[in-house]
Amino acid sequence: MMKLTNEIIRAAEPSQELRRLNDSEISIVKAQSGKRISEMNNSEINKLAGEIIFLAKSRLGHSHNAGEELVAEIKLISSDLRGFKGLTGSEIHLALKSGLDGDFSNDGKVFFSSSNFVHWVKRWIDEKKRPVIKHVTLVEQSKETTKPPPTDEEYKALTIQIANNYTEALRKDKDFVVEFASTLYDDLVKFEIWEMPLEERKILFEELQSKYKSTSRDQLIIKAKNIAYNRFIALLVAQNKWLDDNGKIEEINATH
Numbered sequence: 001m002m003k004l005t006n007e008i009i010r011a012a013e014p015s016q017e018l019r020r021l022n023d024s025e026i027s028i029v030k031a032q033s034g035k036r037i038s039e040m041n042n043s044e045i046n047k048l049a050g051e052i053i054f055l056a057k058s059r060l061g062h063s064h065n066a067g068e069e070l071v072a073e074i075k076l077i078s079s080d081l082r083g084f085k086g087l088t089g090s091e092i093h094l095a096l097k098s099g100l101d102g103d104f105s106n107d108g109k110v111f112f113s114s115s116n117f118v119h120w121v122k123r124w125i126d127e128k129k130r131p132v133i134k135h136v137t138l139v140e141q142s143k144e145t146t147k148p149p150p151t152d153e154e155y156k157a158l159t160i161q162i163a164n165n166y167t168e169a170l171r172k173d174k175d176f177v178v179e180f181a182s183t184l185y186d187d188l189v190k191f192e193i194w195e196m197p198l199e200e201r202k203i204l205f206e207e208l209q210s211k212y213k214s215t216s217r218d219q220l221i222i223k224a225k226n227i228a229y230n231r232f233i234a235l236l237v238a239q240n241k242w243l244d245d246n247g248k249i250e251e252i253n254a255t256h
Contacts, residue, residue, distance in 0.1 A: 021132065027094065028132045034088030037081055048089050049077035052096055056112040059100045076114050083179075084121055095124035103128075106214060125180060126222060152191075159187040160243045167236045178233060182225035188232065193247040196228040204228070 021029070037045065053073050057064050065073055081092065099120030102110050104127075141149070150158075162184065170176045178184065189195045196204070204227060208220045215223075236242050236249065244250045 021135070025132045025135075028091075028129055029136055031088055031090035031094055034090040036086060036088050037092075038085035040089075042078075045078050045081055046074050048092065049074045049081060052077055052092065052117070055093075055096060056100060056117075060110065060112055062112070077117065080114055080118050080121075083118065086179075087121070087125075091124075091129070092121065094128075095121040098124050098128060106216060122180070123219070126182075155187075156191045156193075156247060157245070159184070159191055159193065160245065160247050163188070163193075163233065163236075164242045166233050167242050170233055170237045178226075178230050180226065181229035182222045185225040185229040185232075188229070191247055193243065194232050194249070196231070201228070 035044075037048075040048070050070075053070075054064065056062075064070075084092070087095075096117070098104065099116065100110060100112070102108060104120050104123045166176075166178050187193075201224065204224050205220065208215075208223055212220060212223070239249075240252055241249050242252055
């Protein structure tokens with residue numbers, strides 16, 4: 001996931017370009033500068049989990065658990081948090097607020113649970129964080145007047161490099177998973193590197209529809225693309241292959 005530079009974060013204060021963002025969007029930019037979950041120890045993650053549970057139940061008017069039940073809740077939410085290692089505590093709070101505000105509810109009902117919390121954070125990343133980061137990044141890029149925008153050839157080379165890096169990561173760790181990979185899958189298709197066969201896409205989408213009955217079609221498509229990209233990476237690993245400089249699948253020993 002792309003990280004904002006210190007210059008972009010500092011720009012959130014007086015920058016003329018960033019004044020075009022609303023207060024909510026500027027808060028997303030500022031939240032990037034906090035401590036990331038990957039940098040937190042167990043005590044800090046548990047503390048954040050406790051804050052999430054307290055805020056959620058207070059907002060929704062639910063009774064608060066204590067003792068072993070509270071410990072179990074904190075353990076569950078802490079485990080969820082470790083799935084978002086690249087986010088800061090401030091970002092988690094923003095995602096929680098959006099979820100509690102009903103921003104991600106299809107029927108207007110808001111219910112806090114571990115699965116809903118994870119769903120809220122993922123949708124917050126896709127629907128709120130990414131558009132803001134893209135806007136701010138484009139603003140920063142527009143300042144680099146001497147540097148031309150990347151060509152399709154350069155962008156394709158980056159897509160190949162990312163796929164090979166993830167392939168190597170999965171070889172080292174069989175449990176490795178690429179998070180939020182829908183746009184990466186789109187890049188594979190755009191540059192005609194790989195696309196999941198039509199029949200497999202149909203089967204996968206039907207499985208997701210059956211599993212996530214209340215999820216919108218757009219969100220199911222994102223989930224499907226995430227899975228498709230990870231299957232592609234797993235396929236390369238299983239076949240001991242990766243992508244050459246032209247984006248063609250080849251044996252690792254062919255040129256390396």
